[in-house]
Amino acid sequence: MTDPNGKSLTIIGAGLAGALLATLLAQRGWSIDVYEKRGDPRIKGYVGGRSINLALAERGRNALRQADADDAVMAQAVMMRGRMVHFADGRLQLQRYGRDDSEVIWSVHRGDLNITLLELAERAGARLHFDRRLDRVDFDARIARFRDDRSDESFEAGFRALVGADGAGSALRAAMNAQSPLGERTEFLDHSYKELEIPPADDGGFRIEPNALHIWPRGRYMCIALPNDEKTFTVTLFLPNEGDPSFATLKTTADARALFERDFADAVPLIPELDQDWERNPPGLLATLYLDRWRLDGRAVLLGDAAHAMVPFHGQGMNCAFEDCVALARRLGDGDDLASAFAAFEAERKPNASAIQQMALENYLEMRDRVDDPDFLLQRELERKLQERHPERFVPHYTMVTFMLIPYAVALERSDIQREILVRATQGLDSLDGVDWTAVDAEVTARLQPLQDAP
Numbered sequence: 004m005t006d007p008n009g010k011s012l013t014i015i016g017a018g019l020a021g022a023l024l025a026t027l028l029a030q031r032g033w034s035i036d037v038y039e040k041r042g043d044p045r046i047k048g049y050v051g052g053r054s055i056n057l058a059l060a061e062r063g064r065n066a067l068r069q070a071d072a073d074d075a076v077m078a079q080a081v082m083m084r085g086r087m088v089h090f091a092d093g094r095l096q097l098q099r100y101g102r103d104d105s106e107v108i109w110s111v112h113r114g115d116l117n118i119t120l121l122e123l124a125e126r127a128g129a130r131l132h133f134d135r136r137l138d139r140v141d142f143d144a145r146i147a148r149f150r151d152d153r154s155d156e157s158f159e160a161g162f163r164a165l166v167g168a169d170g171a172g173s174a175l176r177a178a179m180n181a182q183s184p185l186g187e188r189t190e191f192l193d194h195s196y197k198e199l200e201i202p203p204a205d206d207g208g209f210r211i212e213p214n215a216l217h218i219w220p221r222g223r224y225m226c227i228a229l230p231n232d233e234k235t236f237t238v239t240l241f242l243p244n245e246g247d248p249s250f251a252t253l254k255t256t257a258d259a260r261a262l263f264e265r266d267f268a269d270a271v272p273l274i275p276e277l278d279q280d281w282e283r284n285p286p287g288l289l290a291t292l293y294l295d296r297w298r299l300d301g302r303a304v305l306l307g308d309a310a311h312a313m314v315p316f317h318g319q320g321m322n323c324a325f326e327d328c329v330a331l332a333r334r335l336g337d338g339d340d341l342a343s344a345f346a347a348f349e350a351e352r353k354p355n356a357s358a359i360q361q362m363a364l365e366n367y368l369e370m371r372d373r374v375d376d377p378d379f380l381l382q383r384e385l386e387r388k389l390q391e392r393h394p395e396r397f398v399p400h401y402t403m404v405t406f407m408l409i410p411y412a413v414a415l416e417r418s419d420i421q422r423e424i425l426v427r428a429t430q431g432l433d434s435l436d437g438v439d440w441t442a443v444d445a446e447v448t449a450r451l452q453p454l455q456d457a458p
């Protein structure tokens with residue numbers, strides 16, 4: 004049993020957020036126990052098998068730096084400079100994310116990242132308990148019950164307070180909700196995803212440009228591919244659940260292959276095991292989770308996907324979860340009692356989580372339907388020009404979310420204003436020649452205050 008009064012916490016889930024939070028707190032002298040339902044990935048290999056990768060951006064890197072984890076993670080990361088758009092007619096176009104290579108995102112392997120963070124957590128003194136699935140919680144007696152899925156045995160552990168880093172299907176959230184309703188609502192997207200793989204080329208290198216996030220935008224659906232440091236790419240097909248084409252109409256591997264040959268023709272020769280991958284990997288659901296409350300007084304708090312799962316189209320779920328970890332560690336270090344620290348954490352992070360949830364939903368439309376659209380490309384061109392003319396005021400939406408640390412809510416508010424300016428200024432134009440620069444400059448100055456990044 005952990006000390007009921009001292010600096011001790013019990014974290015549920017040793018995934019990305021759980022492992023990082025354990026490291027941050029253990030490094031600051033906290034006594035940390037982490038319970039994870041799966042086996043130790045350092046012994047058994049990461050469950051999930053193949054190379055599933057994630058885009059790491061500045062918010063995530065900033066959190067990793069605070070845990071001294073950035074160097075170890077970056078040693079295996081692959082730089083992505085921008086979107087490599089694969090047009091339907093076979094043309095390719097690299098759309099840079101930022102101004103130069105100081106503004107890029109990084110593809111990291113989920114399993115390797117998790118293992119790196121677990122090792123750091125253990126080295127910092129956190130106690131990791133694998134094969135322990137949270138099953139039930141008695142919040143009054145402060146006792147949590149865990150099961151070992153291999154033997155079906157039960158274990159009990161006392162706690163001072165629980166932190167739920169157990170992902171979108173959080174068992175701790177369910178237990179808290181049963182104790183005192185959290186106002187939970189899940190909105191499923193009517194699209195799902197399936198993962199496929201591009202293996203290395205015969206000479207052991209990458210088969211396509213490695214330093215890009217590849218996108219095949221096709222209106223109502225799309226494919227993306229992110230590089231892995233072992234020279235593979237993880238391909239993800241995002242497709243509606245209903246309609247044509249959809250997961251409902253692709254009943255056989257032959258149907259899937261026919262869709263790929265028609266709409267993603269240049270990808271087909273890159274995915275030699277398309278049929279096997281299609282059969283092996285079930286479609287994954289996509290949803291946004293909304294909660295009115297993330298905490299139960301000083302006894303439990305949620306973060307990461309357990310608090311605010313989002314659709315993956317801004318590549319920010321993990322980055323946001325990592326920011327949560329930094330914020331909670333900071334609040335816990337303020338010396339307040341746990342209830343006050345959890346309340347301050349929720350007040351700080353909840354509006355920002357809602358903002359990135361909304362931006363992630365909006366970005367799906369942009370990725371699948373807009374990146375090959377002339378209006379959109381003209382607006383991007385104007386965006387770059389306005390950034391040059393007003394570097395302090397007009398900061399592109401993607402830059403604010405991806406390369407800065409300003410609160411997501413601020414990025415959302417400014418992005419909405421900027422979108423209005425871009426749309427209005429380019430209406431009816433097919434080049435920037437006809438832009439009324441005097442009017443646009445005046446609007447930028449009037450509506451956008453100079454922006455400073457968060458410390």
Ligand code: FAD
Binds near residue numbers: 021171172
């Ligand atoms: P998780 O990573 O889900 O970890 C939860 C952990 O808790 C797991 O280890 C699980 O085994 C454990 N657990 C679950 N239940 C229990 C229990 N009862 N008892 C004990 N342990 C339990 N984010 C990005 O930033 N960039 C991206 O490019 C990106 N791409 C994505 C692509 C897809 C297709 C998807 C679905 C998501 C993507 N995300 C991305 C989001 C990202 O994966 C999540 O936001 C991130 O994993 C959240 O971390 P977490 O630690 O909160 O939850």
